[in-house]
Amino acid sequence: DVKVTQSSRYLVKRTGEKVFLECVQDMDHENMFWYRQDPGLGLRLIYFSYDVKMKEKGDIPEGYSVSREKKERFSLILESASTNQTSMYLCASSYDLYTDTQYFGPGTRLTVL
Amino acid sequence: KQEVTQIPAALSVPEGENLVLNCSFTDSAIYNLQWFRQDPGKGLTSLLLIQSSQREQTSGRLNASLDKSSGRSTLYIAASQPGDSATYLCAQGGGQGNLIFGKGTKLSVKP
Numbered sequence: 632d633v634k635v636t637q638s639s640r641y642l643v644k645r646t647g648e649k650v651f652l653e654c655v656q657d658m659d660h661e662n663m664f665w666y667r668q669d670p671g672l673g674l675r676l677i678y679f680s681y682d683v684k685m686k687e688k689g690d691i692p693e694g695y696s697v698s699r700e701k702k703e704r705f706s707l708i709l710e711s712a713s714t715n716q717t718s719m720y721l722c723a724s725s726y727d728l729y730t731d732t733q734y735f736g737p738g739t740r741l742t743v744l
Numbered sequence: 745k746q747e748v749t750q751i752p753a754a755l756s757v758p759e760g761e762n763l764v765l766n767c768s769f770t771d772s773a774i775y776n777l778q779w780f781r782q783d784p785g786k787g788l789t790s791l792l793l794i795q796s797s798q799r800e801q802t803s804g805r806l807n808a809s810l811d812k813s814s815g816r817s818t819l820y821i822a823a824s825q826p827g828d829s830a831t832y833l834c835a836q837g838g839g840q841g842n843l844i845f846g847k848g849t850k851l852s853v854k855p
Contacts, residue, residue, distance in 0.1 A: 635787075662841065673847040674833070681841070689842060721787055728841025729775045730795065735787035 634658070635736035637722050643742045650709040652739050654722030663705035664723040664733060665689075665697065674721065680705055681728065712743045746771045748836050750846035757824055758854050765819040765849045767834035776837035777810050777817045781830045782848070788833065792819070796837075824853045 638653035656663065664679040666689075676689030678697040686697050694716060698706045705724075709716055719740050723733040747770045757763050769777070776795050780788040792801045792808040794817070800809040805822040817834055831850045835843040 664842075671847070674835075674843075674845040676842050679842060687840070723788075729837060732778055732790040732793045733788075733843060734790065735780075737787045738785070740785070 635722060635724055635734050637720075637736040637739050639739050640737060641740050641742075643744065644709075644712050645744055646713060648709075648712050648743075650712050650741070650743075652707040652709075652720055652722075652741070654705045654707070654724075654736055655703055656705075656724040656734070657703065658724065658726070658734070659702065660724040660726050660734075661702075662725045662728055663699065664725075665695075665705065665707045666721045666723065667691070667718040668721055668738075669718050677707065714743050717741060717743045746836065746838060746844050748834060748844050748846040750832075750834060750849050752849060753847065754850040754852070756852040756854060759824060759826060761824050761853075762820070762822050763824055763851075765821070765832050765834075765851070767817040767819070767846055769815050769817070769836045769844075771836065771838070772812050772815060773839065774812065774836050775839070775841075777808070778835045778837065778843065779806075779808050779817075779819050780833045780835065782833060783830050791832075821851075824851075826853050826855050829853050 665677045680699040696708045722736040725731045725733045779791040794810040807820040831848040833848045835845045
């Protein structure tokens, strides 16, 4: 079974802090994704990566950056957390961008105070 | 702008009913259409993926169809059970390899 794990289920941070969200997949997938999910807005893509050290902006990249130094690990970085970044963050991975489903992690509920 | 719409936003049915969830999309040049299930506070679980060249996919009591010409997909759940209660999300596979999600239909199956 594909397993996608995220470093924390719940996280509370203060405004202005630098925040790292980590995601690891164990299936040698090429592609990894970061989404945020908000009530009434649904899931929105922040960034995705189709190879090590490669990244593409999604729909809402502002205020975020990403890092993919190893194939299995994809990090989301909030350089200076703000209250409007309070959200559920979901990581996903897939083998093929166009023919394969995405496998999701359990999510990280981030609260920025 | 590509959009995916799911109607209704919420649905409550008695156990044992057959039901249909609807999804519409604006971009006919889709690569695939996917259905996911999400339990409260959890991640998404993939249910069915329909490639653009296919018309439907089946898994157990679930059947999903795709009609690109009308921009619609349906998820049919047979003989619903309380364990089917969850939010169901459809997502369109776009040209960049990204997924565009609808806002979901929250299903409640009453015993």
